Amino acid sequence: MNMGLRLHHHQLLRLFATATSTSTKRPLFPTKKWRPTKPIPTTAAATTAASVAIPETTHPLETPSETEGAVPIPFERLFVPPGVEFDPESQTKEPPLRVLTGSNIVLSPLYARDAQVTSAEFVKSSKRKEDCPTDGLPEFALVGRSNVGKSSLLNSIVRRKKLALTSKKPGKTQCINHFKINDSWFLVDLPGYGYAAAPHEVRVDWDGFTKDYFLNRKTLVSVFLLIDASIPAKKIDLDYASWLGKNQIPMTMVFTKCDKRKKRKNGGKRPEENVEDFQVLIREFFDAAPPWIMTSSITNQGRDEMLLHMAQLRNYWLQH
Numbered sequence: 001m002n003m004g005l006r007l008h009h010h011q012l013l014r015l016f017a018t019a020t021s022t023s024t025k026r027p028l029f030p031t032k033k034w035r036p037t038k039p040i041p042t043t044a045a046a047t048t049a050a051s052v053a054i055p056e057t058t059h060p061l062e063t064p065s066e067t068e069g070a071v072p073i074p075f076e077r078l079f080v081p082p083g084v085e086f087d088p089e090s091q092t093k094e095p096p097l098r099v100l101t102g103s104n105i106v107l108s109p110l111y112a113r114d115a116q117v118t119s120a121e122f123v124k125s126s127k128r129k130e131d132c133p134t135d136g137l138p139e140f141a142l143v144g145r146s147n148v149g150k151s152s153l154l155n156s157i158v159r160r161k162k163l164a165l166t167s168k169k170p171g172k173t174q175c176i177n178h179f180k181i182n183d184s185w186f187l188v189d190l191p192g193y194g195y196a197a198a199p200h201e202v203r204v205d206w207d208g209f210t211k212d213y214f215l216n217r218k219t220l221v222s223v224f225l226l227i228d229a230s231i232p233a234k235k236i237d238l239d240y241a242s243w244l245g246k247n248q249i250p251m252t253m254v255f256t257k258c259d260k261r262k263k264r265k266n267g268g269k270r271p272e273e274n275v276e277d278f279q280v281l282i283r284e285f286f287d288a289a290p291p292w293i294m295t296s297s298i299t300n301q302g303r304d305e306m307l308l309h310m311a312q313l314r315n316y317w318l319q320h
């Protein structure tokens with residue numbers, strides 16, 4: 001569908017408004033393409049060690065060094081959170097909207113409250129979807145290849161070194177692990193896919209389970225598909241992105257290991273280039289650009305941005 005190119009801004013906005021005013025829980029993200037053309041700048045989330053502050057909406061903030069030289073993202077590739085009205089026309093006078101640093105995610109103060117973590121506890125390991133907690137709290141699931149850094153990212157987000165167990169050897173996480181945050185929402189650590197050493201039956205089983213979980217878990221707000229940004233795209237990650245896109249399962253692409261910047265060691269490309277390549281490769285699977293974000297569990301890059309992103313999705317989800 002290429003109609004966006006031929007539409008005027010007010011028509012595009014109407015399209016977008018239709019796509020976001022859905023009363024069902026799914027899809028949470030807009031599914032229509034819209035294509036205005038003016039770029040807006042990416043800016044930093046203003047954060048401190050103790051809290052996650054919502055960046056000011058009237059002054060552009062400094063861009064931190066890790067994204068220096070980053071090019072502005074065109075409108076059509078931005079992720080505008082559900083429930084947010086976004087008028088490209090107003091962008092010409094001043095930049096009232098902010099894009100979270102190292103991502104394509106538009107930040108709206110409307111839903112981005114309660115982003116800081118005040119408590120985090122392990123709740124339960126489950127082997128099947130039926131065994132998962134049933135208290136109806138919103139959840140985000142971390143999925144990705146074995147060793148991509150799911151458990152490490154979870155620890156980074158909650159500022160605890162060993163809440164989720166990590167390992168240099170792939171295949172560390174074997175169950176669905178629910179972690180309750182602030183007594184009000186869950187982060188879910190899943191076993192990795194694509195672990196070649198796992199026995200065939202285990203891999204087939206895993207596939208069946210996760211697909212059932214993704215398709216039928218009512219409280220799942222978004223899948224976080226973790227992708228290693230230090231290496232070129234892998235087919236299995238593209239297959240996952242494609243499957244999630246086809247099934248309209250809300251997905252955020254979380255690029256990990258963005259601290260690894262040695263070109264020669266990492267297939268000749270910087271994390272930013274691998275991120276851009278991945279976007280190009282998955283474009284055909286989605287009507288609208290899915291959200292993406294760059295992270296590192298070593299430098300904690302992207303931690304506060306992840307928390308703001310989750311807050312605005314969660315608060316919207318809770319109200320609809």
Ligand SMILES: Nc1nc2c(ncn2[C@@H]2O[C@H](COP(=O)(O)OP(=O)(O)OP(=O)(O)O)[C@@H](O)[C@H]2O)c(=O)[nH]1
Pocket residue numbers: 144145146147148149150151152153165166167168169170171172173174190191192193256257258259260295296297298
């Ligand atoms: N440089 C760097 N290394 C990382 C990062 N995140 C994770 N790692 C390393 O990658 C390895 C795997 O991390 P885990 O968090 O256990 O990965 P996982 O995706 O949970 O793996 P499974 O549970 O086996 O599926 C560990 O050696 C981590 O230290 C990161 O952001 N940067």
Ligand SMILES: [Mg+2]
Pocket residue numbers: 150151152165166172173189190
């Ligand atoms: Mg793990």
